[in-house]
Amino acid sequence: MPQLPASHLDLNEWKIASNSAFGKLDIEASDPESFQVELKTATAGDVSLFDMRTGPHSVARRAEDIPAGDVPYCKLSLQIQGSSVMRQDGRECQLNPGDLALYVTQRPYELEYSQEQHSLVVLFPQSYLHLTPFQLESITARTVSRTDGLGRVMVPLFEQLAENIEVLEGPHAVALLQSALNMLVTVFASELDSQPGMNSENLLFEQAQQYIEQNLSDPELGPQTIADALFVSVRQLHARFAAQKTTVGVFIRTQRLEHIREDLANPLMKSESISTISARYGLHDASQVSRAFKTEFRESPSAFRARVFQS
Known part of the structure; x- marks a missing residue:
């Protein structure tokens, strides 16, 4: 994402900078002539941080301004001074100092800052x-407070990030931010345990499924890499899959073979070799792929493809 200059901006400059960084937004200020933004930014990998001191204003992301196929981003807002109101997915929450909440860029949202504020x-x-998608929609526009539950641990961490924004650069900063954001999901899960589909055990299994789907091309994909990415122990991960009557290895293998079968039956990929398709999903041993495919589907990849295109 573009990095904004550390500076003071008037309303027009803030509109231009915000549209560049966050996508098209409708920004209005109660006193346009005197409106000012004091901004500090940092970028670590594909994570950007914006420390903002602003006058009263409102922000709206409208459905018609969200491009189809836009890369989905999340925004985490931590209120440091003043207050704000966030609306998304039919919910509204008020953020006071020490509160944070999550929202997403691919769906409409509104933010209101009725006074001078720092966030x-x-x-x-x-x-x-x-x-x-269901889990993400369940946690948008919900307040996590530094005075309640696990928020007492997480909010001070993000407050420290704001206070030390100038040192957030390099690979260590990327790892720190990824860790903080993944731990934040655990905080939201603890707040939403009572909601269907959002108890912490279901959340871990669903997270693992999502991670596997996104990383099938990695030949090293396995229990340890998944557990490391989700900040849980391998034992916890195995327990969640065992509760679903499967194992991590079986689930990965099944997903890979299902994707390979789909591509083998796709007319647009008819010219691609079986080994090319298999490599796309992290499998590079042709004989191993053939054996696994035949065990799973009762015929070899070549026989399956020939049958599909002859029918």
Whole structure:
């Protein structure tokens, strides 16, 4: 994402900078002539942080301004001073100092800042969270407070990020931010355990499924890499898959073979070799692929493809 200059901006400059960084937004200020933004930014990998001190204003992301196929991003807003109101997915939450909430760029949202305020916004790819669409929609525009539950641990961490934004650069900063964002999902899960599909056990299994789907091309994909990415132990991961009457290895293999079968039956990929298709999903041993495919589907990849295109 573009990095904004650390500077003071008037309303028109803020509109231009915000549209560049966040996508098209409708920004209005109660006193346009005196409106000012004091902005500090940092970028670590594909995560951007915006430390903003602004006058009263409102922000709206409208459905007609969201391009089809736009890369999905999440935005985490931490209120440091003043207050704000966030609306998305039919919910409204008020953020006071020490509160944070999550929203997404691919669906409409509204933000209202009725007074001078100071906030930190963290912009990051939605894929970082490894959540299903239902799970993500369940946690938008919900307040996590530094005075309640696990928020007492997480909010101070993000407050420290805001206070030390100038040192957030390089690979260590990327790892730190990824860790913080994944831990935040655990906080939301603890807040939403009572909602169907959002208890912490289901969440881990769904996160693992999402991570596997996104990383099938990695030949090293396995229990350890998944557990590391989700910040859980391998034992916890195996337990969640065992509860679903499967194993991590079986699930990965099944997903890979299903994708290979889909591509073998796709007329647009008819000219691609079986080995090319298999490599796309992290399998590079042709004989191993043939054996696994035949075990799963009762025929070899070549026989399956020949049958599909003869019918």
